[in-house]
Amino acid sequence: MQNAKDTFYVALRSRLATLNPARTMMLRAVTRPGILVVEAEAPMAQPPLDAFTLNWTGFEADLQLPAILARLTCEIQYSTAGTQANAGLDRGRALEEMDYEMLKLLYPYSAQKMNYTQSPAAAMQTLVFWSEPSFGHAVVLRDRLSRTVQVTVFAFQEQGEA
Amino acid sequence: MSIAAVPPMPALPPTGRSVRAYFAPVDRVHALPTLFDPSVNGRFTASAPPAPWIGLGWIEDFARRSTSRFGQLVTGSPGTTQFQVRETVDATVSFRFKAWSKLSMALAADSQHMNLIVPAAGSVANGSGGKGVTPVNLAMGSTATFLALAASDAAGFSAGSLVTVDVDYAGQTGFVGSGVSAASVPSATAVNYDPDYIRRVSFNVARVTSVATTGATGLQLAQPLIAGVPGANMRVQPISGFVDREGGSFFQEWSALFLIDGEQGERILFHYPRLQSMAGPSESATALVPPLERIALSAAFRALPVTDTNDGEPVVCFRSFLPSPATLV
Numbered sequence: 397m398q399n400a401k402d403t404f405y406v407a408l409r410s411r412l413a414t415l416n417p418a419r420t421m422m423l424r425a426v427t428r429p430g431i432l433v434v435e436a437e438a439p440m441a442q443p444p445l446d447a448f449t450l451n452w453t454g455f456e457a458d459l460q461l462p463a464i465l466a467r468l469t470c471e472i473q474y475s476t477a478g479t480q481a482n483a484g485l486d487r488g489r490a491l492e493e494m495d496y497e498m499l500k501l502l503y504p505y506s507a508q509k510m511n512y513t514q515s516p517a518a519a520m521q522t523l524v525f526w527s528e529p530s531f532g533h534a535v536v537l538r539d540r541l542s543r544t545v546q547v548t549v550f551a552f553q554e555q556g557e558a
Numbered sequence: 559m560s561i562a563a564v565p566p567m568p569a570l571p572p573t574g575r576s577v578r579a580y581f582a583p584v585d586r587v588h589a590l591p592t593l594f595d596p597s598v599n600g601r602f603t604a605s606a607p608p609a610p611w612i613g614l615g616w617i618e619d620f621a622r623r624s625t626s627r628f629g630q631l632v633t634g635s636p637g638t639t640q641f642q643v644r645e646t647v648d649a650t651v652s653f654r655f656k657a658w659s660k661l662s663m664a665l666a667a668d669s670q671h672m673n674l675i676v677p678a679a680g681s682v683a684n685g686s687g688g689k690g691v692t693p694v695n696l697a698m699g700s701t702a703t704f705l706a707l708a709a710s711d712a713a714g715f716s717a718g719s720l721v722t723v724d725v726d727y728a729g730q731t732g733f734v735g736s737g738v739s740a741a742s743v744p745s746a747t748a749v750n751y752d753p754d755y756i757r758r759v760s761f762n763v764a765r766v767t768s769v770a771t772t773g774a775t776g777l778q779l780a781q782p783l784i785a786g787v788p789g790a791n792m793r794v795q796p797i798s799g800f801v802d803r804e805g806g807s808f809f810q811e812w813s814a815l816f817l818i819d820g821e822q823g824e825r826i827l828f829h830y831p832r833l834q835s836m837a838g839p840s841e842s843a844t845a846l847v848p849p850l851e852r853i854a855l856s857a858a859f860r861a862l863p864v865t866d867t868n869d870g871e872p873v874v875c876f877r878s879f880l881p882s883p884a885t886l887v
Contacts, residue, residue, distance in 0.1 A: 467846070528847075528849070548846070
């Protein structure tokens with residue numbers, strides 16, 4: 397399943413870098429596209445503002461198919477406090493911008509499954525595909541406006557894949 | 559000194575998870591189904607059925623229905639039933655194939671199942687595919703998984719492509735197709751004397767894994783051809799997929815075996831020596847996360863009779879039960 401998770405993250409990260417190159421974050425002293433996977437970073441008290449945070453939660457598997465069909469739930473959370481220049485009064489607009497980016501990042505709803513544990517990364521046989529996003533309510537916490545989007549990611553387990 | 563035998567458990571209700579399906583060709587020319595003998599092969603490994611059975615994996619919504627009719631001989635006043643008679647023997651079976659393949663699609667369809675031969679340049683458009691590209695000849699040295707071709711012919715194929723391998727149609731009538739009777743040709747005019755017709759309906763298809771244009775030149779196949787080692791008179795054409803139709807006069811006929819493995823080691827087998835499709839092509843969808851759906855092939859069959867040589871009875875289905883080793887019988 398790790399290849400499916402890696403593929404989904406890298407697909408979204410590549411799309412974000414093209415869609416909005418200005419959405420970056422500084423993490424571990426490196427500036428990179430504003431998207432991260434919680435389980436692949438050091439524990440943090442709060443996810444960074446104005447970035448997409450992927451959290452893998454649910455897992456199911458359909459075993460009665462010629463190849464196991466894994467079903468992984470990914471919760472993508474993003475928060476914004478607006479911009480300093482506007483004293484945060486534009487946080488609603490900033491959240492709307494991230495909503496729109498989320499829609500664009502997820503489409504098309506599939507990507508060639510890749511094995512990123514080797515260099516260069518190798519294309520595998522199948523495609524990883526995912527559901528259309530389910531947007532949660534906007535949540536207000538002091539100056540932060542947040543939203544969580546749920547996406548179900550599907551991948552067929554290939555022969556010899558861990 | 560002796561060790562006391564542990565008394566077996568009483569007979570227990572079978573508990574199974576799902577049903578596996580296996581199919582084997584019927585020799586239509588000689589009207590010979592593939593018979594499964596549970597006393598010989600009943601404990602076969604579910605993932606490796608004995609030849610020539612082909613495993614088609616888990617199926618869903620498996621439903622057997624006996625539609626045999628019974629009559630009564632009533633005598634006396636008031637009338638009382640004295641005897642019963644079996645007026646008809648009939649049975650149907652239906653289920654859904656989870657996976658689509660040449661074979662599952664053909665089984666679920668009720669008529670000829672065709673290969674979409676890559677069309678020749680300028681061929682006239684047709685619903686089941688137009689005139690195909692020129693086939694290439696096989697060279698010496700082919701096997702069920704390797705098609706020996708001249709280097710120049712092999713170069714016309716690519717790894718990952720699909721091929722159909724069969725003889726030219728040469729005016730014959732009746733059942734055609736290598737390995738499996740894929741269609742019945744009433745006359746040469748009905749198929750327009752098309753030399754590609756048999757390759758168009760053939761089950762002798764495979765995916766190419768690699769192409770060799772030096773050394774032993776030819777096509778390495780990902781799966782063995784259903785007809786085995788190809789004959790020297792067979793030819794090869796590229797195909798892009800498959801097509802079936804609502805309509806047509808041919809009925810696919812296959813031998814079938816369905817398996818339920820119980821959790822205590824018991825095994826239930828349903829063997830239909832002759833199944834013919836009794837419904838046109840249809841599909842059904844199972845929601846994954848709306849609007850994402852898994853599309854299954856719906857299949858419904860009527861069972862046709864064979865004669866049980868043990869007692870000469872005409873029957874349409876055999877149900878076998880191999881008990882758990884832990885239970886009384």
